[in-house]
Amino acid sequence: MLLYDIDVITPSSLDEALEILSSRKGRIKVVAGGTDLIIQMKDGIIPRRDLLNIYGLDELRYIKLDDNDMIRIGALTSFSEIASSETIRHYAKILADAASTIGSIQIMNKASIGGNIVNASPAADSLPPLYALGAVVRVASSRGSREVPIESFYRGYKKLDLAEDELVCEVRLRAMSDDEDGIFLKHGLRLGDAIAVVNAAIWVRRDSRSGLFSDARVALGAVAPTVVRARRCEQLIISKKLDEDSMWNAAKAVLESISPIDDVRGSAEYRREMSVNLVYMGLWELTHRSG
Amino acid sequence: MRRGSAVVKRFSFVLNGKPVEVEVPPAYTLLETLRNVLHLTGTKDGCGDGDCGACTVLLDGRAVHSCLTLMAQVEGRSVTTVEGLLRDSSPDEVQSAYAESGAVQCGYCTPGLIMATKALLMSNPNPSVEEVKEALRGNLCRCTGYAKILEAVLRVRR
Numbered sequence: 001m002l003l004y005d006i007d008v009i010t011p012s013s014l015d016e017a018l019e020i021l022s023s024r025k026g027r028i029k030v031v032a033g034g035t036d037l038i039i040q041m042k043d044g045i046i047p048r049r050d051l052l053n054i055y056g057l058d059e060l061r062y063i064k065l066d067d068n069d070m071i072r073i074g075a076l077t078s079f080s081e082i083a084s085s086e087t088i089r090h091y092a093k094i095l096a097d098a099a100s101t102i103g104s105i106q107i108m109n110k111a112s113i114g115g116n117i118v119n120a121s122p123a124a125d126s127l128p129p130l131y132a133l134g135a136v137v138r139v140a141s142s143r144g145s146r147e148v149p150i151e152s153f154y155r156g157y158k159k160l161d162l163a164e165d166e167l168v169c170e171v172r173l174r175a176m177s178d179d180e181d182g183i184f185l186k187h188g189l190r191l192g193d194a195i196a197v198v199n200a201a202i203w204v205r206r207d208s209r210s211g212l213f214s215d216a217r218v219a220l221g222a223v224a225p226t227v228v229r230a231r232r233c234e235q236l237i238i239s240k241k242l243d244e245d246s247m248w249n250a251a252k253a254v255l256e257s258i259s260p261i262d263d264v265r266g267s268a269e270y271r272r273e274m275s276v277n278l279v280y281m282g283l284w285e286l287t288h289r290s291g
Numbered sequence: 292m293r294r295g296s297a298v299v300k301r302f303s304f305v306l307n308g309k310p311v312e313v314e315v316p317p318a319y320t321l322l323e324t325l326r327n328v329l330h331l332t333g334t335k336d337g338c339g340d341g342d343c344g345a346c347t348v349l350l351d352g353r354a355v356h357s358c359l360t361l362m363a364q365v366e367g368r369s370v371t372t373v374e375g376l377l378r379d380s381s382p383d384e385v386q387s388a389y390a391e392s393g394a395v396q397c398g399y400c401t402p403g404l405i406m407a408t409k410a411l412l413m414s415n416p417n418p419s420v421e422e423v424k425e426a427l428r429g430n431l432c433r434c435t436g437y438a439k440i441l442e443a444v445l446r447v448r449r
Contacts, residue, residue: 007298008317008363031361038320038359039340051318053363080353104429105407107341109353110360193342193429 003041007050014140017054018167022142026164028052032076032115035107060114060169063087069175075114075168079126080105082113091175094182094201095129101186102126104193114168117150120158121195123222128201129184130171131219131227138170145169157225180205183285185278189265196222197266198274202282204237212239213286218279223258223271230254233279242287251280302366306331307375313362321365322346322357325372333373333402337431344430347403348372354410373402376409384447385409392443396434404430408444416449 009028011017020028029049031037040046054060060076063085071092073082082088083099102108102116102125116126117137127150135150139162150171153161162168176182182203188194199222205215216237218230236250260271300317303310306329315324322339325331325348337345339358346357349371376383382390385408395401404427411418411426418426423444432440 002323003318003320003361004316005298006316006318008300008361010317010363010366031364034361034364035341035356035359038361042339051361051363053317053361055364056366103341104344105410105426106344106347106354106356106429109350110355 003038003048006041006048008053009050010053010056012056014057014059014167014169015142017052017057018140018142018165020052021167022165024050024052030054030118030167032112032118033078033110034115035103035111036115036119036121054167065091065175069177071173071175073113073171073173075117075170076112077114079103079108079111079113079116083108087175092129092133092173093176094132094184094203095126095173097184098125098129098186098199098201101184101188107193113171117153117171118160118162118168120154120160120226122157122225122227123196123199124227125184125186125196125199125221127227128199128219128221129182130173131229132182132201132203132217133173133176134217135171135173137168138172139166140169141166147172151229154226176203179208181286181289183282185282187274187278195265198222198260198271198278200275200278200282202279202286204286207239210239212241213237214239218254220254220258220275220279222265223260223275225259228257230257230279232256237283242283247280247283247287251276251283254279300363302362304365304367305369307371315362317361317363319362320358321348321350321360321362321370324362324365325357325370331372331374335399335402337399337403342431343400343403344407345400345403347406347430349406349410352410352413354407371406371409373405376405385412385443388443388446389440392439392446394435394439394443400430400432400434404432404440408447411444412447418444418448420445 031051060074062074064072065087079099079102088096116124130150137148184201186199187197200220203217204213207214216234218233221227232253260268303312325334335345337343341356341359348357
């Protein structure tokens, strides 16, 4: 299906974009990079609506590390920029790793982190790292702006805590310090450009004296209507001595948190098995790295 | 209601070094504009879904899918297509390397691969084999098996 009868409105500033969103509440759809939205609209997966093209709003393209050790990423920042950013590679490496696996170079050059967040695919590669790093999303409207922790931003399959006049402007995360570590894992069917069958991110804080994990977050994607935290798994790795048996037990505990479906990329049963395997691989890697 | 009657807007951008203006529906893709309006058919329409890379062009110097780029996103920017690589009607070094290495069979993927190669070499003139594979991972070729393509790109390394 072609898009000839769709109008595209291009604002010249964020304020203008918010005004248009406010006046055309619900009757206009925001397009950022468009790498998924254009396909969904061509294929009739989402309703055909006029588009608000924010791709040119360079004021939403930045990566900043502020004085409070917070990393601020503008919503339109592309995954190429995130993957190659020294700040992200140093202070949020699992996000850089996820960004570099999002898709082909062509996709990474255009797709934005804000687009990935709002598109809300359960398989979105940036989301498990954002959950594991405890990211906060800043949304703005002509009424003002507010911040939402990434976990409460998602209320169900593609259901967001985002009003019709609001725009995601920034994602904020705390820079990782030396006692923190993490890993991003993705199982896809093609290395170059694949949607994840399962993806996962693990974040840990190491206690320097005991060498144990004093805190941990484990997040998985593509195995539930939204990305999920594997809280039982987290409990089983915090302040516990991890050996082969206890790592397998913790990895198997992710099954309590996931509810995968069968689809073209894999069966539910396969996803369950791969979830356990990925988390085991991640835990093995993190416990074998010198702290 | 505008169903059936297309909205048309005017867009200005730089195409292969020269300013151009087109009047097209704003949700027309860059690929549709290049092929159907400007009759530059070097850029190929493969999957239309951002999977195959055949439609790759440079947007402000970076490789993107022209099939997933709306004309409204092109306004004011610079686009380079495979036609823009010609110098005095002669192929540039990347195009020549593909020909000389025999990195072309049916040829359908070739313009996209050449543009992805161009983008790589502009940012990294001396890429490693791994870096070449990384940069071209979004371009599918069903004929060559990629060995000759890799050879062609390595031939133009500095």
